[in-house]
Amino acid sequence: MKKFTQGVLGYGIGSILLLMIISAAVLALFLRFTSMEYQTLNQAALITGLSILAFGGMMAAYKGEQKGWLSGVMTGLIFVAAMALFQIIFENQFISLPQLSYFGGLVLAAWLGGMIGVNLPRRTAKR
Incomplete structure (x- = not known):
């Protein structure tokens, strides 16, 4: 149980938070210094x-x-609960239906990443 909790909270959520911060900075730089449109930024x-959540689920598993x-x-x-909680607390808005489908997609991506991650080959030390 300890490995499971450490995998989910330590490696899964930790890698998601780190990659989200880095990707937000990169996307902000693209928006600032290029002629990228808002619609392209959304996509x-x-x-x-989705890729980051899949990677986080893979790392956790x-x-x-x-x-x-x-x-x-x-x-x-x-991760989705934390996002929803931040939105409710800081923006005083509840979750809308399009956001709910987006959150469902994020959970689905992490779920698929977890199924892939548990089946990745392990390194074994040869003695």
Whole structure:
């Protein structure tokens, strides 16, 4: 159970937060210094977010070494719950239906990443 929790909270959520900060900075720089339109930025942010959640679910399941689907779902749900909580607290807005479908896609991406991550080959030390 310790590996599962460490995989989800440590590696899964940690890698998602780190990659989200980096990708937000890169997308902000693109928006500032190029002629990128808002619609293109939305599409890039969607693809980036789905990829990052899939990677986070994959990392959580790889480090947890068991129940990849559960590691991915837990990683996605924790991240989505944090996003929804921040929106409710700081913007005083509840979740809309389009956001709910977006959040569902993020959880689905993390779930698929978890199923892939648990099946990745492991490094073994040869003695």
